[in-house]
Amino acid sequence: METISENACFGGVQGVYSHRSDSCDCDMTFGLFLPEEAQHGPVPVLWFLSGLTCTHENAMVKAAAQGWAAEQGIALIFPDTSPRGEGVADDEAFDLGQGAGFYVNATQKPWAPHFQMYDYITKDLTDLVFEKFPLDASRQAITGHSMGGHGALTIAMREAGRFASVSAFSPICNPTGSDWGRKQFEAYLGSDKAKWVGHDASLLMADRGFDGPILIDTGTKDQFIDLLKPETLAQAAAAKRQQIIFRMQPGYDHSYFFVSTFMEDHISFHAEALYA
Amino acid sequence: METISENACFGGVQGVYSHRSDSCDCDMTFGLFLPEEAQHGPVPVLWFLSGLTCTHENAMVKAAAQGWAAEQGIALIFPDTSPRGEGVADDEAFDLGQGAGFYVNATQKPWAPHFQMYDYITKDLTDLVFEKFPLDASRQAITGHSMGGHGALTIAMREAGRFASVSAFSPICNPTGSDWGRKQFEAYLGSDKAKWVGHDASLLMADRGFDGPILIDTGTKDQFIDLLKPETLAQAAAAKRQQIIFRMQPGYDHSYFFVSTFMEDHISFHAEALYA
Numbered sequence: 001m002e003t004i005s006e007n008a009c010f011g012g013v014q015g016v017y018s019h020r021s022d023s024c025d026c027d028m029t030f031g032l033f034l035p036e037e038a039q040h041g042p043v044p045v046l047w048f049l050s051g052l053t054c055t056h057e058n059a060m061v062k063a064a065a066q067g068w069a070a071e072q073g074i075a076l077i078f079p080d081t082s083p084r085g086e087g088v089a090d091d092e093a094f095d096l097g098q099g100a101g102f103y104v105n106a107t108q109k110p111w112a113p114h115f116q117m118y119d120y121i122t123k124d125l126t127d128l129v130f131e132k133f134p135l136d137a138s139r140q141a142i143t144g145h146s147m148g149g150h151g152a153l154t155i156a157m158r159e160a161g162r163f164a165s166v167s168a169f170s171p172i173c174n175p176t177g178s179d180w181g182r183k184q185f186e187a188y189l190g191s192d193k194a195k196w197v198g199h200d201a202s203l204l205m206a207d208r209g210f211d212g213p214i215l216i217d218t219g220t221k222d223q224f225i226d227l228l229k230p231e232t233l234a235q236a237a238a239a240k241r242q243q244i245i246f247r248m249q250p251g252y253d254h255s256y257f258f259v260s261t262f263m264e265d266h267i268s269f270h271a272e273a274l275y276a
Numbered sequence: 277m278e279t280i281s282e283n284a285c286f287g288g289v290q291g292v293y294s295h296r297s298d299s300c301d302c303d304m305t306f307g308l309f310l311p312e313e314a315q316h317g318p319v320p321v322l323w324f325l326s327g328l329t330c331t332h333e334n335a336m337v338k339a340a341a342q343g344w345a346a347e348q349g350i351a352l353i354f355p356d357t358s359p360r361g362e363g364v365a366d367d368e369a370f371d372l373g374q375g376a377g378f379y380v381n382a383t384q385k386p387w388a389p390h391f392q393m394y395d396y397i398t399k400d401l402t403d404l405v406f407e408k409f410p411l412d413a414s415r416q417a418i419t420g421h422s423m424g425g426h427g428a429l430t431i432a433m434r435e436a437g438r439f440a441s442v443s444a445f446s447p448i449c450n451p452t453g454s455d456w457g458r459k460q461f462e463a464y465l466g467s468d469k470a471k472w473v474g475h476d477a478s479l480l481m482a483d484r485g486f487d488g489p490i491l492i493d494t495g496t497k498d499q500f501i502d503l504l505k506p507e508t509l510a511q512a513a514a515a516k517r518q519q520i521i522f523r524m525q526p527g528y529d530h531s532y533f534f535v536s537t538f539m540e541d542h543i544s545f546h547a548e549a550l551y552a
Contacts, residue, residue: 007495008525009533061532064340067540221284249284256337257285266341 001132004029008116009069011036014060023105023119024083030125031060031078032133035070044139045075045129049121049155051146052180054100056080059145064110068267075135081147083114085147087222089150095180096187099265102175104199106188115188117201121151122159129252142268143167143260146224149216150175153233157210165273167266169214169259170222173233174202179263180227185238202229205236214244217262218267219252277408280305282438284510286541287312288348289324290336295306295404299381300359306401307336307407311346320353320415320550321405322543325397325431326457327422329375332356333342340536342363344543350550354501355401357423359390364497372463379427380465380475391464394475397427417546419443420502421535425492426451430478433486441492441549443542445535446498449509450478455505478505490520491545493538497530521545 004016012035015167021028046069048059053249059065060078069076082088082101089110091097128136142163144152149171156166175181176196185196197203214237218230230248237244252258288311297304319532322345326333335341336354345352352453358364358377365386367373377393381464418439420428425447432442451457452472461472473479490513494506506524513520528534 006501007529007531007533008495008527008537011539014533053421062337064343064535064536067340075298148373214338253283255283257290257342257375258284260343 001128009033009064012038012066012070013067015099016056021083021124022125023116025113026083026085026088028083028125029056029145031056032129033066033069033076034133035073035075037073038075038217042134042136043073043075043090044105045135045141046270047079047104047105047121047142047152048145049079049142049148049151051144051148051233052080052081053094054081054103054180055099056265058180059259060257062256062260063263065263067095067243068264072271074267074269074271075133077125077129077136079121081118085141088114095137096184100121100147100184102147102188102199103155103182104185104188107195108165108188108190110183111188119157122155139164139272139274141170143266143270146173146254147180150201151155154204155202156198156235157199157204157208160208160211163212164276165213165270166210168226169266170218170224170254171201171264174200174229176200176225178229180224202232202236205233205240205242209240209242212243213269214242214275216244216248217249219258220248221252222254224254277405278388279319280314283361285309286342287341288314288346290342292332296414297359297396297400299392299400300390302361302390303363304359304396304401305332305356306334308405309342309345309352310409311351313349313432314351316408318412319349319351321353321411321430322416322546323397323416324419325379325418325427326357326418327420327424328357328359328422330372330424331375334532335535338532338536339539341373341543344373344540348543348547350543351409351470353401353405354388355397357419364390365467372460374484376423376460378423378475379431380461380464384464384466385487387464394431398431401491411515414441415440415457415550417441419542419546421445421448422530423448423456426477428478430475430480433477433480433484434474436487438489440552441489441491441502441546442486443545446494446500446504446530447477447492448504450476450505452476452479453508454503454505456500478508478512479529481509481516481518485518488519489541489549490518492520493525493532493542495525495530496524498530500530
């Protein structure tokens with residue numbers, strides 16, 4: 001692991017690090033905010049998965065999360081959204097290839113073998129951060145924005161028992177029923193739709209749900225709302241009798257101005273679960 | 277004036293607008309955050325002047341200011357740092373020309389006639405925003421970062437009576453005694469150093485001071501601290517018996533991670549003066 005930068009931030013440290021990922025077979029970069037409390041022992045962790053076109057950096061600089069995390073003594077992890085580099089496939093579209101890993105393990109060329117973002121998040125980066133930093137593996141929560149909201153919800157439901165709580169900002173809720181999903185799942189996972197269902201938050205909700213609290217915020221003026229399909233997840237969660245706070249926020253769009261506005265709520269929500 | 281974008285943000289609106297500047301003889305872009313209270317009448321205003329290389333956008337997305345401004349019912353203005361466009365002179369160095377206007381009116385070619393940032397901020401943009409938006413001209417405060425801290429301090433002292441309070445994050449404090457200043461003042465104002473003194477915060481402090489409270493934060497690990505010379509301003513302010521809170525923050529550097537960390541303090545500080 002290599003340290004790219006470390007900046008003092010809200011009494012703690014905002015770091016950026018790179019490391020070799022075996023799953024993605026390339027170098028990956030991530031951000032990690034450690035609150036002051038980490039100097040004295042392991043702290044709880046909130047994962048923040050980012051959306052289409054983002055790197056590790058967008059949420060790290062635009063989501064205004066560190067202040068609230070510092071107040072709660074919680075670390076924040078900001079992973080990248082895809083493998084990167086010269087040998088890694090890409091596409092001219094912003095919503096496929098680099099910056100658009102969709103948190104799945106690709107089985108189809110040219111995306112296999114590098115595009116293994118599910119394993120990257122849940123194995124490679126997990127192993128690394130708990131080995132290298134004072135983080136408490138028994139107290140993890142996860143959130144994300146847009147494609148990262150999809151990642152947070154699907155990973156939380158699939159990795160049962162690992163996360164105390166999950167939240168999402170304007171998540172892609174039903175990728176198998178949307179152009180933000182079908183295109184990418186076909187490219188990464190192939191045309192057999194049976195392979196898609198395990199990565200659809202609405203279908204996972206109907207099938208198994210989440211053993212903990214969920215918080216979801218979406219703006220009523222979100223310019224991508226027809227692609228996000230929050231109504232499908234809301235229906236599935238209610239039908240499942242899932243513990244959930246599902247909010248439609250009047251007037252807000254898909255931007256980080258929306259994310260930062262409700263960041264305090266999300267971090268307080270996770271803190272309650274992490275310190276329960 | 278043209279609306280570039282408007283996003284809901286902390287109950288208010290984060291807008292970006294462009295307009296023709298007569299002083300700079302080009303189109304200029306600025307950001308404006310209006311809190312919810314602006315729907316019911318004019319609100320106080322905090323100007324945020326940005327540093328080298330920045331546009332209107334950097335602080336708007338990275339300084340985490342809107343949440344605190346919303347809490348206090350204060351508007352935020354984020355101007356650009358120089359004229360822009362094809363007919364506007366530039367330099368290969370990051371600290372001269374576009375992105376580096378230094379908040380002065382250039383008298384030397386090729387910077388004259390476009391580089392008139394002092395008049396742009398204090399006249400053109402001022403006239404525009406008070407005409408177009410529900411802002412209370414009798415309640416204004418000003419802050420900034422780095423070169424923008426220099427701008428905030430010098431403008432506040434020169435425009436006596438206009439600003440209730442002034443603050444700065446890691447400001448350039450003594451440009452006539454630093455390579456962040458001498459180079460630019462010579463280029464923009466010419467080699468007669470008598471023309472420089474009216475744009476040096478430390479010299480203005482010694483000469484006239486500021487009729488209100490001042491708050492200044494600088495990180496002890498600021499990588500540019502030798503160019504900033506906070507010690508010169510601290511000396512001048514103390515010698516002048518100026519009301520000031522001058523803080524050196526241990527471990528912090530020059531980045532927006534530092535700025536965002538102390539934004540709450542700065543906005544609370546200005547709110548106290550604006551609502552006095």
